[in-house]
Amino acid sequence: MSTNNALPKRAEIDSGFKWKLEDIYSDISSWEQDFKKVKELAEQIKGCQGRLGESAEKLLECFQKSDELLSLNDKVFVYARMKRDEDNGNPTYQALTDRASSLVTEVYASVSFIVPEMLGIPEDTLLSYAEANKDLSVYLFSIKESLRQKEHILSEKEEQILAMSAEIADTAGDVFTMFNNADIKFPYIRNEEGEEVEVTKGRYVAFLESKDRRVRKDAFEAVYSSYKKMRNTLAASLTGNVKKNRFYSLVRKYPSALAASLDNDNISVDVYTTLIETVNKNLPLLDRYLKLRKKVLKLDELHMYDLYVPMVEEFDKKIPYEEAKTLVIEALKPLGEEYTSFLKKGMEASWIDVYENEGKTSGAYAWGSYKTHPYVLLNYQGMINDVFTLAHEMGHALHSYYTNMTQPYVYSEYKIFVAEVASTVNESLLMRYLLPRASGKQEKAYLLNHYLEEFRGTVFRQVMFAEFEKAIHEKVEQGEALNAQELSDMYLALNRKYFGEAVTVDEDIAMEWSRIPHFYSSFYVYKYATGFSAATAIAEKILTEGKPAVDKYIQFLKSGGSNYPLELLKTAGVDLSSPQPVQDALKVFEKTLDELEELLK
Structure with missing residues (x-):
């Protein structure tokens, strides 16, 4: 081989x-x-x-x-x-x-x-x-x-x-991290050219976007068969994390682990449950999008491994890293000269670790400390998703940069509830920059598809994760046992609920719970959906109102943790104590879907 x-x-x-x-x-x-x-x-x-x-x-x-x-x-x-x-x-x-x-x-x-x-x-x-x-x-x-x-x-x-x-x-999370980043190995599959290539977490994303359905299916099965071999160990690890949360919530006299987690942000459980209810009411929109995907891809059955391939097969574009940097800088110019100067500084001063290597932590993040400039970890593959990831993580990085320049250490750590806002504002502005510059119908359709995928991944998918987290914690809090079969059954049922009649929900997806790192940062993922909704509103204000909106937004970035998250967002013009921002974001999803349906007639 x-x-x-x-x-x-x-x-x-x-x-x-x-x-x-x-x-x-x-x-x-x-x-x-x-x-x-x-x-x-x-x-x-x-x-x-x-x-x-x-x-x-x-x-x-x-x-x-x-x-x-x-x-x-x-x-x-x-x-x-x-x-x-x-x-x-x-x-x-x-x-x-x-x-x-x-x-x-x-x-x-x-x-x-x-x-x-x-x-x-x-x-x-x-x-x-x-x-x-x-x-x-x-x-x-x-x-x-x-x-x-x-x-x-x-x-x-x-x-x-x-x-x-x-x-x-933290042992459960540490065990998962070492297994997921150092120990797990995936088999080789044949790529589109027939070459034997090792599946990695970084390459997995690219494989799922392959135009060759055989490659998508092989990669999907390679990943989940590998996790399934360790399902009992991984179930014990995740259950251990849930029990840890239960322990701390009981000791601190909270009614539930969810209530304990949300109280750190001074947010009521109603915000969490209302988010799930609002998205559940809008699941017919997701079903409509998936049916369009099935039609455009000309598939008799739409499988889970068909959900990431671009619907516009003819448009295929590899983006070198240097070009990605330029696109992000140009797209974020509405945020002002100071912001873009900091952006360029970060890109040229070795803040970013760009490419995947053996043993490197998967995915992407922005991190650092109060005494250092921010850093960004990428696993850049040259896909359009990677360009958005660059914009996303630099949003995190500059949020920290502004905060650390402005706030004392005690307020330098902004709450996770607002953490995804800055990153997603950047993604929204990048999308708004790229769409009118599309080279033709195919590229525009590709970008609209990508935007819909952002909604699917950041709102619908993360809320499904949030619903799963709520359910597994309630199981433990009610004295019921969790094991690999129970976790898989619950997860498979949620996939069927969210993806509806349009998708043939493959049994392998039941193991997806075992590879999600965020489940070890409990009740984190719902903040992606609320953050995405807030960011959608803020980006709209920046593009329509200009400097006044930018000034408010930069003030938000500078505020760090100096007030409660909901109050900080209100200064930028968004009230997430109401379901309205989420509903408004889903209206944007519907409008984008209308546009793509018309384009692909």
Whole structure:
């Protein structure tokens, strides 16, 4: 068997397409110095314990020491983890990541006394401290947020125990990560040219977009047969994560894991359930789109492996990475000169790790720490999806960049609820840029298809994921058992519900739950749908209102976590406490579908 198409080793990738983690630490020795310093700071902060109520100055001192400790700890962890992400099979960085993870547990245990001890100070006294001391007033929103959650915060000793348990609690996710990125191997299949090519997670996307249906089917079966071999282990891992969430919600006196998760954003469970209900009411639109796909592809049966191939088969365009950068820069010019200058800086200053290599973490993300510029991990394959991914991840990166330039450390971490807004605004603007510049009917139809796929993947699909997460957590909370068969049956039933009569729902899709990393960041995925809806509205305002809308949006990017997510979005003109933005987004889906149906008559 030929192995000419095996993934390259990390060392074989040109340095111009790798991120420059030397901007964080020049070498492991420098990392070790900060690792040691974090330990020292974690020990020093214990001197604040028992003294927070002495004065406003003492409380401020403790907050500032905590910020110094946590921000340096973030930097240490981010470096180790991103080095491991370059090649998950590298034992040096496996070890560094393990040590950094243990350090995180130690650090959070060392500061776990702060909130419960602060809440022991009479509320009037605490607020008077913050109002009287200018430097301490910076922390006023954070203090008020702790007061809001007071009933769910435990004693100092209990909080310390919970902080110490974090490393153990993350075991299920760690096991999945190592299996999914380092251990799992997929078989070779024949590509369109008949060559034997190894299936990888990065190539899988390209295979599903192949015009050759045999390639799509072979890749689909190759992936799911590989996960199915480990179904019992993967079921135990996912169930362990669900039980972890149940444990923490019970300990913190929440009625459910879902309620506990949403309360971090000060969002009611109604927002989550209303999202699911709104999308469920609009499932006939998804069915209509899938029937169009079946008709255009001229298939007797539309299978799950037919859902990603472009409906306009004649239009095929590979986009080199350099061209992708130019397209993204041009598309985002409506966001102003400052934004595009930061965008160019990130693209040219080695923020981005571009190509797939053996052992590299799959997918894409933007990350970094308060003490570093942002970084972006890609696995660029030259497809149109990859161009949108570049725009998406740079949206995340510049959201962090603006926030870190503007906010103190305490508000530098914006909530995940708003995290997908900046990324999706970029995608929306890129789509609006490309559509009128389409070279003809075929390219325009291709782009309309892509836009509909964004809706399908980011609204319909993520809400299906959210419904699955809600269901499996409710099973555990009701004392019922979860196993591989139960998880697969539930997941298959949801696929049949969402994809309706238009699709022949292949049995293999029942195993998809086993390969979704976001299920280990529980109740995360619904935020893709709400974020997409908000972004659709914001992009429309930017293009129609110009500078006033841009100014509001940039202010949103600068705000970080300085207010509740729903309030921050209101400053940009979107109210997600109502189902209206989601319904409006689905009206855009319907309008786009109308346009594609007319074009493909």
